[in-house]
Amino acid sequence: xxxxxxxxxxxxxxxxxxxxxxxxxxxxxxxxxxxxxxxxxxxxxxxxxxxxxxxxxxxxxxxxxxxxxxxxxxxxxxxxxxxxxxxxxxxxxxxxxxxxxxxxxxxxxxxxxxxxxxxxxxxxxxxxxxxxxxxxxxxxxxxxxxxxxxxxxxxxxxxxxxxxxxxxxxxxxxxxxxxxxxxxxxxxxxxxxxxxxxxxxxxxxxxxxxxxxxxxxxxxxxxxxxxxxxxxxxxxxxxxxxxxxxxxxxxxxxxxxxxxxxxxxxxxxxxxxxxxxxxxxxxxxxxxxxxxxxxxxxxxxxxxxxxx
Amino acid sequence: xxxxxxxxxxxxxxxxxxxxxxxxxxxxxxxxxxxxxxxxxxxxxxxxxxxxxxxxxxxxxxxxxxxxxxxxxxxxxxxxxxxxxxxxxxxxxxxxxxxxxxxxxxxxxxxxxxxxxxxxxxxxxxxxxxxxxxxxxxxxxxxxxxxxxxxxxxxxxxxxxxxxxxxxxxxxxxxxxxxxxxxxxxxxxxxxxxxxxxxxxxxxxxxxxxxxxxxxxxxxxxxxxxxxxxxxxxxxxxxxxxxxxxxxxxxxxxxxxxxxxxxxxxxxxxxxxxxxxxxxx
Numbered sequence: 172x173x174x175x176x177x178x179x180x181x182x183x184x185x186x187x188x189x190x191x192x193x194x195x196x197x198x199x200x201x202x203x204x205x206x207x208x209x210x211x212x213x214x215x216x217x218x219x220x221x222x223x224x225x226x227x228x229x230x231x232x233x234x235x236x237x238x239x240x241x242x243x244x245x246x247x248x249x250x251x252x253x254x255x256x257x258x259x260x261x262x263x264x265x266x267x268x269x270x271x272x273x274x275x276x277x278x279x280x281x282x283x284x285x286x287x288x289x290x291x292x293x294x295x296x297x298x299x300x301x302x303x304x305x306x307x308x309x310x311x312x313x314x315x316x317x318x319x320x321x322x323x324x325x326x327x328x329x330x331x332x333x334x335x336x337x338x339x340x341x342x343x344x345x346x347x348x349x350x351x352x353x354x355x356x357x358x359x360x361x362x363x364x365x366x367x368x369x370x371x372x373x374x375x376x377x378x379x380x381x382x383x384x385x386x387x388x389x390x391x392x393x394x395x396x397x398x399x400x401x402x403x404x405x406x407x408x409x410x411x412x413x414x415x416x417x418x419x420x421x422x423x424x425x426x427x428x429x430x431x432x433x434x435x436x437x438x439x440x441x442x443x444x445x446x447x448x449x450x451x452x453x454x455x456x457x458x459x460x461x462x463x464x465x466x467x468x469x470x471x472x473x474x475x476x477x478x479x
Numbered sequence: 480x481x482x483x484x485x486x487x488x489x490x491x492x493x494x495x496x497x498x499x500x501x502x503x504x505x506x507x508x509x510x511x512x513x514x515x516x517x518x519x520x521x522x523x524x525x526x527x528x529x530x531x532x533x534x535x536x537x538x539x540x541x542x543x544x545x546x547x548x549x550x551x552x553x554x555x556x557x558x559x560x561x562x563x564x565x566x567x568x569x570x571x572x573x574x575x576x577x578x579x580x581x582x583x584x585x586x587x588x589x590x591x592x593x594x595x596x597x598x599x600x601x602x603x604x605x606x607x608x609x610x611x612x613x614x615x616x617x618x619x620x621x622x623x624x625x626x627x628x629x630x631x632x633x634x635x636x637x638x639x640x641x642x643x644x645x646x647x648x649x650x651x652x653x654x655x656x657x658x659x660x661x662x663x664x665x666x667x668x669x670x671x672x673x674x675x676x677x678x679x680x681x682x683x684x685x686x687x688x689x690x691x692x693x694x695x696x697x698x699x700x701x702x703x704x705x706x707x708x709x710x711x712x713x714x715x716x717x718x719x720x721x722x723x724x725x726x727x728x729x730x731x732x733x734x735x736x737x738x739x740x741x742x743x744x745x746x747x748x749x750x751x752x753x754x755x756x757x758x759x760x
């Protein structure tokens with residue numbers, strides 16, 4: 172791909188510095204451009220990442236004797252994490268949260284909105300785009316309070332209870348559905364915008380032909396639309412899955428204090444910062460990292476299989 | 480024919496209804512917070528209220544800025560976000576330019592690495608960075624946040640700038656080269672002015688990313704005079720007997736306004752930038 176930009180092989184014109192290097196710059200010179208950015212990322216990302224792996228096999232803690240003299244404990248932290256029912260329940264909550272809000276909610280609703288709004292007049296499409304974009308882009312702490320107020324429990328009755336004339340503590344009694352509805356509200360914008368952009372790349376003649384051939388709306392989607400924009404949809408799915416998996420925002424709704432709504436990042440935060448068990452927290456982070464990796468690899472596998 | 484039309488009409492009616500529902504669903508939390516922020520303490524203490532507050536006052540905003548000094552966290556947030564944005568744009572422009580024009584062969588490798596970093600779980604970064612900043616004596620220091628946000632802002636910036644630079648035709652740069660311009664002059668005088676709209680988008684996204692962060696600020700900033708706005712909100716309105724939601728919500732409104740303004744100013748560009756980055760990938 173890179174070669175395609177210069178049709179003349181570099182060796183063919185050894186004397187002309189201009190074509191030998193498209194910008195007339197030596198390789199060390201080019202490196203000088205890239206280095207500042209890369210060094211920053213490597214030093215402050217790769218080093219902490221390696222550190223996480225290391226901390227995971229120690230009993231490092233913020234206070235007490237383990238703070239100054241952490242010792243090597245092997246895989247004990249991993250064993251402890253995998254035998255901890257609260258950790259396992261956090262995994263289950265997280266998976267339900269990701270599946271319900273990202274995969275089903277944001278992806279399906281986002282695509283459906285984009286598909287439906289595709290032909291809508293601009294006066295209708297633009298306000299909706301602006302609104303959903305707001306929900307996606309405002310600060311997590313702000314969103315947290317918006318929704319904490321919305322689900323507000325009695326006696327300080329929240330919006331939902333006021334509207335429905337009920338006295339329900341939504342976040343305690345229905346933690347997972349409450350979080351899912353919240354995250355659909357927050358994140359649908361991204362899937363909608365991305366699907367919309369992908370749909371715009373479809374040549375109108377494709378759908379025209381399908382319509383003339385008598386294809387129903389669903390048939391058009393299945394046979395024309397999905398195969399054409401599969402790559403974008405899968406990328407979108409990967410992005411929102413990983414984002415939701417690593418999302419810390421539920422903390423802003425629950426203060427991290429509702430067991431049924433404790434996702435993996437919140438649980439890890441508790442273990443590491445509140446109980447000061449950094450070794451254990453790091454081991455859990457590593458497990459989380461592995462799950463992320465598996466999701467990403469699974470996505471690549473599907474993408475490659477369907478590309479054929 | 481008539482049947483088809485009728486069916487289409489009911490279909491459209493249903494569609495408009497759904498659209499209306501979505502608009503209400505999206506707007507309602509905003510409305511509720513705005514309405515609450517204009518309530519006074521007495522009204523709030525009464526508890527239940529209808530959809531429309533009985534009294535509209537600015538009392539909670541006065542309390543917010545006078546008693547709670549909310550200007551300080553707003554200034555902290557603005558400072559950190561501005562510094563991060565400037566640095567990430569500078570480094571990002573250099574990196575993206577090099578990847579597009581100077582060493583295109585490294586492009587795929589570097590971009591994949593950069594993309595991978597963007598998905599590294601935030602929670603796994605907090606611990607190690609906390610210790611690093613503790614040893615470097617950077618806790619409670621703006622630098623801790625600026626450096627941390629750069630880790631996340633820079634990859635997004637590079638990713639977007641690469642897609643913007645590669646859309647710009649090479650002709651002008653080649654003309655500049657023939658006239659004897661150096662690489663640096665080509666970048667700053669020729670390419671960058673052409674890329675201004677895209678750079679602007681990258682800047683807005685970087686600013687929003689910093690402005691919105693909660694978990695890093697929560698972990699690294701320990702004294703209230705260094706809190707950023709999202710962190711300060713969480714500590715607003717707490718008293719022994721009651722949570723003053725009107726004051727919290729006033730803080731929420733003030734923190735949201737800059738973001739709302741940015742989105743309204745640049746919605747089109749933000750959308751274009753977001754989808755450009757992802758469609759290319």
